[in-house]
Amino acid sequence: MKVTAVFDIGRTNKKYVLFDEKYQIIEEFAESLPETTDEDGFPTEDIELLTHWVQNRWSDLLQNPKYDIKAVNVAAYGASLVHLDGANKPLTPLYNYLKPFPEALLAQFYNTYGDPTRLSLQTGSPAMGMLNSGMHMYWLKYTRPDIYSQIVTTLHLPQYILYLLTGRKVSDYTSLGCHTALWSFEMWDYHDWVKQEGIHKKLAPVLASSSFIYRHGDKGIQSGFGLHDSSSALIPYRMAVKKPFVLLSTGTWCINFNSFASKPLTSYQLERDCMNYLTPEGSGVTASRLFLGREHDFQVARIAEYFRVAPDFYKSVAFNEEILKADTPPFYSACMTGNGPFPEANTQEWQISAFASAEAAYHHLLKGLTDMLTVSLQLVGINEVQAIYIDGGFARNEIFTRLIARNFPNHSVYATDLPYATSLGAALHVTRPQTFDFLNEIREIES
Structure with a gap:
């Protein structure tokens, strides 16, 4: 049976859904994974467990003789980043977007880049601390500089899951435009503060909405670039x-x-x-x-x-x-x-x-x-x-x-x-x- 596979990664449930050619659901598999804590003791997604879960489910699907997977895509929750080292392994925990942002560091940011309201208007993002994934990058740069220096590529969570499936590293508009404080809606590009901090150099290339062919052996599978769940x-x-x-x-x-x-x-x-x-x-x-x-x-x-x-x-x-x-x-x-x-x-x-x-x-x-x-x-x-x-x-x-x-x-x-x-x-x-x-x-x- 020809199917499209979607990995739908929520905070509570991780699942994949298989659609037939008429977009009827053929199979759904959902599982809840236990959380862990980061180095500060704050609860967060277990990125190692999630990584293995996705890889194992994808391997099972590819080997399942019942299905001919013609296409694959990802939808996942936003405001979450995965930082990869030179071996493409996560360097840090998947920091929780509810993790408190240090007041002193916030003051440093606005002392450097100006009025919070102006920045929020330009980026279309209310000031929400770690819920602004750009501020997550700023926090990491100044509180964990040794780790930050080792980052080769930073991916939003939907694109990290996509990377696990296909080996392709990209950034997509839905994740960048999801109250990240990274994107300037005036310039339609990364905001100037992002460029001044050099953060954009850590992010994977931004690709316009499209798809590519992922090769699995001699088989070609059409793949999307991953999507922020609300936008999906x-x-x-x-x-x-x-x-x-x-x-x-x-x-x-x-x-x-x-x-x-x-x-x-x-x-x-x-x-x-x-x-x-x-x-x-x-x-x-x-x-x-x-x-x-x-x-x-x-x-x-x-x-x-x-x-x-x-x-x-x-x-x-x-x-x-x-x-x-x-x-x-x-x-x-x-x-x-x-x-x-x-x-x-x-x-x-x-x-x-x-x-x-x-x-x-x-x-x-x-x-x-x-x-x-x-x-x-x-x-x-x-x-x-x-x-x-x-x-x-x-x-x-x-x-x-x-x-x-x-x-x-x-x-x-x-x-x-x-x-x-x-x-x-x-x-x-x-x-x-x-x-x-x-x-x-x-x-x-x-x-």
Whole structure:
């Protein structure tokens, strides 16, 4: 059977997915790998374990007589770098993007390169410490200079996985444009600070969206260049939907992509968690984000405890318009200080005791969250498009989708059941079919 293989590397699950020629999933294998710690004791991905996992799975697939692998690609989480020595072996742990960034070093950086807001606007990247992978490189240069001097090539994680599969070392636009602080959206090149530090010399060559033939013995396998996972999930929609739209990619974070608006960010947007991404072809995407899934889970746990109901009670709560008509106390977030469209610190707690039931509290939790999300969507030009597509876990939440449709009565709102959007995007990008249409798998939401 002719298949396309995609290695989809998440923080929690590592998996490969095999697609047939009609992009139906033939096989999926997922595994959770234990973490380790870096030299400072901070938890992180075990790069040695991950390396062996990828190599072993790929070897098994290549030798499996059931499959004729015609193409391969990678999607993986961003803001993570692998530094290779002269023997192409990782020199350091895969440092966690949540690792604290030293305040003194941050001050040194801005004393050298100027105003943080100006730099963030130019790079389309809010200042987020190690979540800016460029700052990861700066940190390594000044805190581990002996190791930094041994680096021959630095790869973002998706491209490191690709290197394990094919032996090809590249940089791609989706990883460079993912809040790295490396890329200048004004100059469409590495930012001047990157060049002054010589960091760009450590990075693999940037190649425009394309593919190459990887040779395995006498067999040729078409390979992509690897993709940042969020950008990969956008690809099926960009291929299938012809009119301008915004994609809500929901999960722990809700990231809102408008690939039809790539204007430079304003300081107002930047302060409210907006950023720029790049498509695989190198064009700009404006995005905003909200810690929606984390807030949802935190407040659901509070509701369940207060009303003494099962932790997953919300899964059976049906939409009830009458509940939403009740006059209730305002919603206050607990997990969004410093992120999202309301950067001001919040000191008030949402009063669950004001509700008569867990069902009522849950309705108003989602009303509060979707009202915040509405503001976040307005930051990325939602009124300049005609349609909203909701992808991910919240696409299956009737209350959530109905409230989004109610907040945007002039838009067509669709929920999609595309559980493998990230893997599918990577498969589509390497094989490049003339047409692709999954629109029969979506449902339009009534307000």
